[in-house]
Amino acid sequence: MDASKKELADSGNLKIEWAKNHMPVLEQIRKEFEAEKPLKGRRIAMALHVEAKTAVLVETLAAGGANVAITGCNPLSTQDDVAYALDCKENISCCAKYDCTNAEYYEAIDKVLDMEPDITIDDGADLIFKLHKERRDLLPKIIGGCEETTTGIHRLMAMQKEGALEMAVLAVNDAQTKFMFDNRYGTGQSAWDGIMRTTNLLVAGKTVVIGGYGWCGRGIAMRAAGLGAEVVVTEINPVRALEARMDGYRVMPMANAAAIGDIFVTTTGNCDVISTEHFLKMKSGAILANAGHFNVEIDLEGLKKMSTDIKTVRKNIKEYTINKNQTESREQNSNKSGNKHEIKINVLADGRLVNLAAGDGHPAEVMDMSFANQALSVKYIAQNKLSHGVHKVPAEIDEWVASLKLKSMSIEIDRLTDKQRCYTDDWEAGT
Numbered sequence: 001m002d003a004s005k006k007e008l009a010d011s012g013n014l015k016i017e018w019a020k021n022h023m024p025v026l027e028q029i030r031k032e033f034e035a036e037k038p039l040k041g042r043r044i045a046m047a048l049h050v051e052a053k054t055a056v057l058v059e060t061l062a063a064g065g066a067n068v069a070i071t072g073c074n075p076l077s078t079q080d081d082v083a084y085a086l087d088c089k090e091n092i093s094c095c096a097k098y099d100c101t102n103a104e105y106y107e108a109i110d111k112v113l114d115m116e117p118d119i120t121i122d123d124g125a126d127l128i129f130k131l132h133k134e135r136r137d138l139l140p141k142i143i144g145g146c147e148e149t150t151t152g153i154h155r156l157m158a159m160q161k162e163g164a165l166e167m168a169v170l171a172v173n174d175a176q177t178k179f180m181f182d183n184r185y186g187t188g189q190s191a192w193d194g195i196m197r198t199t200n201l202l203v204a205g206k207t208v209v210i211g212g213y214g215w216c217g218r219g220i221a222m223r224a225a226g227l228g229a230e231v232v233v234t235e236i237n238p239v240r241a242l243e244a245r246m247d248g249y250r251v252m253p254m255a256n257a258a259a260i261g262d263i264f265v266t267t268t269g270n271c272d273v274i275s276t277e278h279f280l281k282m283k284s285g286a287i288l289a290n291a292g293h294f295n296v297e298i299d300l301e302g303l304k305k306m307s308t309d310i311k312t313v314r315k316n317i318k319e320y321t322i323n324k325n326q327t328e329s330r331e332q333n334s335n336k337s338g339n340k341h342e343i344k345i346n347v348l349a350d351g352r353l354v355n356l357a358a359g360d361g362h363p364a365e366v367m368d369m370s371f372a373n374q375a376l377s378v379k380y381i382a383q384n385k386l387s388h389g390v391h392k393v394p395a396e397i398d399e400w401v402a403s404l405k406l407k408s409m410s411i412e413i414d415r416l417t418d419k420q421r422c423y424t425d426d427w428e429a430g431t
Ligand SMILES: NC(=O)c1ccc[n+]([C@@H]2O[C@H](COP(=O)([O-])OP(=O)(O)OC[C@H]3O[C@@H](n4cnc5c(N)ncnc54)[C@H](O)[C@@H]3O)[C@@H](O)[C@H]2O)c1
Pocket: 149, 150, 151, 152, 179, 182, 183, 187, 211, 212, 213, 214, 215, 216, 217, 234, 235, 236, 237, 240, 267, 268, 269, 270, 272, 273, 291, 292, 293, 353, 354, 355
């Protein structure tokens, strides 16, 4: 290994070691996997964010006896040092690359599938789509897959509804010990970490607009309020809109929020949440970030078309200049540049997940639970014959992960007494 490669591997391994030391649940699973080898002879293809916590999951699966091939699930989230360190390990190959082109991204998906996997792990279902569209010859060999994220599961449910899903998938995102912590506290912290380190600007005193009040949106809103921002929420679901209002935030359509926001964070899983009609209403200097799905939540194509200038003003920040005279003129706009017809809009990380493309992703303690669910779900797939379709993660896995996490935090809880158990189960006990 030449000196620069050694340096790269050392840097990746240092990051992996740090993450591992903060992922006690996964560490416990790794020890059990090492002793029992429940994945002996299994071939696992993965498309996840290639960074240190993911590397700890990959090592855990390999410790269980599996051969693992991994690529990224986002062109901007791969950390090249971690990717290289992984590729150097026994029974693991990694072909992910930071800032790859679209063509390279899908070539890498094909490359991991070339291992002819029997189990897949996706974050956004790219492997499963490729298997169903272009690599159908590999489908009969697949015994099951795992899906990490909300939008991936929505897509797989849509496939199932149309009778198009020809394999079993465990909905890892829908385990309680995943979405209640990863989507809420993980995104709540890491999205702000990404935004703050990228902009080096103050959040206190600003108006933050959150698009979508689901699990991620709740977390991002909660942390924005904690940082001193005034929080505005946009929603399409009346129940969630009501919840946001009762949680203390202002709720309005994006068409109104566009004019008052200083920082916008989308987290809906949907496309065009912020689009051309909204850009025209924004204050000059507005900051736009996405923490939801791929690069579709902010209409960047539309923004590009209406811009007279686009320049990189800081790492991971592109400033788009819109001249309102050249586009359809709408409302009066107050603007810091002096030219009231000119609006400058700053987009972080090319509209891709700001916490991963401009940060290190979720905290290790949170991914500990998400990836414990992944590892145990893979074991479950290996040991059970599952029918085609989307399956829940077994409740025992969820409870086991929660119990072990509590233990790792030295937290004890009460147990039901026999009398209490009878009382809760007995309808004749009355009120
Ligand atoms: N950045 C990360 O690390 C991270 C972590 C977990 C999930 N995600 C992704 O974030 C997205 C949201 O995940 P979630 O678990 O919060 O999902 P969720 O379903 O709980 O929440 C999404 C919310 O967005 C709302 N919504 C949909 N379209 C909208 C629109 N046009 N305008 C306003 N609101 C709209 C929905 O009504 C819903 O309340 C998904 O794409 C998921 O895959 C990202």
